[in-house]
Amino acid sequence: MPAALLALAIGAFGIGTTEFVIMGLLPDVAATFTVSIPTAGLLISGYALGVTVGAPILTGLGSRWSRKKLLLGLMTLFIAGNVLSAVAPTYGLMMAGRLVASLNHGAFFGVGAVVAASLVTEARKASAIALMFTGLTVANVLGVPLGTALGHAFGWRSTFWAVAGLGVIGFAGILALVPDLKADENPHVRKELAVFRRPQVWLALLTTSLGWAGIFASFTYIAPMMTGVAGFSEGMVTWLLVIFGLGLVAGNLLGGKLADRSLMPAMYGSLGALAIVLLLFTFTAHGQVTAAITLVLFGVAGFATVAPLQTRVLSKAEGAPAMASAANIGAFNLGNAAGAWLGGLAIDGGLGYTAPNWIGALLALAGLGVALCSGALDRRPQLVHA
Incomplete structure (x- = not known):
């Protein structure tokens, strides 16, 4: 399989980790901002709503961009959102960070699947797409537990710094390995x-x-x-x-x-x-x-x-x-x-x-x-x- 698929899988791993890791850190986040656990749980709802809104909008707005450029832009949003979450001094800014990070989610997986399929022969398209989505699955097996353990050991903010770092690695991998595939000429x-x-x-x-x-x-x-x-x-x-x-x-x-x-x-x-x-x-x-x-x-x-x-x-x-x-x-x-x-x-x-x-x-x-x-x-x- 092309090395570019690894870069896409790393991006998927980071996105899956930031989406789900908050569950294991919910009591710690609630304590930091002096809010109830259900109120802290709205950070999950906020992320999900951001994905819901961002998926069709960014897919449409990015239809005329080259797919590599769009993927890089989406990873930039991801990094910025997680950095904001890591440094947020208030619950409101934490929510803002979650929303910014979430906007890339749906479009990344939609565009990434198209790119993954384009990198291989017709007979291996499904396997290529599955390999990219493996990053999301592995995030639940490794990323979420490790992120939770890191947060318990060094504070929950360390988890979001680590996830932002994954975004940087994914960005670098896409920049170096993913070919510059053009958008459809007439979307x-x-x-x-x-x-x-x-x-x-x-x-x-x-x-x-x-x-x-x-x-x-x-x-x-x-x-x-x-x-x-x-x-x-x-x-x-x-x-x-x-x-x-x-x-x-x-x-x-x-x-x-x-x-x-x-x-x-x-x-x-x-x-x-x-x-x-x-x-x-x-x-x-x-x-x-x-x-x-x-x-x-x-x-x-x-x-x-x-x-x-x-x-x-x-x-x-x-x-x-x-x-x-x-x-x-x-x-x-x-x-x-x-x-x-x-x-x-x-x-x-x-x-x-x-x-x-x-x-x-x-x-x-x-x-x-x-x-x-x-x-x-x-x-x-x-x-x-x-």
Whole structure:
């Protein structure tokens, strides 16, 4: 595989780390700014909303740039946002840093996938794209736990300095290794936007948002749940995130294989499994062994949804894959924001740190319901095109 893919994977690793590492540092950040944990959780919602807004806008605005220039600009935003987070003296500036860092997320993965595919032969395009996205998966196995451990040892600000450093390495790698691929000579933004007239595209995006709202309702508050309910020490959070990350890797691979075999059953099964696991987590979180086992299953079920959800929206967006792909990344993150907010409301309402689990289960079930409706429309094509 071309060395340029390594540069893209490093960028993906940094982006994945900065997105998720805040979960393990939430109590520390809350203490620094003297805010409640649910208020600190809004830093996750803010990032997710930034991805939702930034993905389609930057994809459209950058359509006339060379792809290398656009990737370099996106990594510059990433570095600047993480530096601002690292030095932020107030909660408001911390939120601003998260927002700046988030703007690059959706466009980077959308453009990066196009670049990765262009670097290899037709027969290896999927493998090249998968290799770039491996950076995001590995971030959950290594980047998040290591970033959490670094933050606990040297303060949470050190984590954001380290992530900014990853951005610098990714920038240098893209500058040195990625060829200067030109943008499309005649980008058709209107054609890309026209895909949003299709009801099935909106149903696919809604399914993505609801499913991932279920995941983040729980995952956002995983650190206080594991320490305050299951009784783990703060130092164990790092290792719990490691086993969760292993579950993510397994779930990602499983979801891809199942989606290749039969897309809609894979979507129904993964969303249903997610709802069941989250409901069980409400009860199993009270014991250390059961909490750890359920956390792994949560990772498997959560990331088993990714391939079916992404494939579904692309299958309904024929002719406009770039904008639809960016929009679905935005939908993932809109779900992240909504889930974190709803979980925080439950905690603020005095329902306890396990309440986000059953709220997440209900959201996953809602996503399953939308997916079932969308599948029913597939069997009645005359309604789809009406």
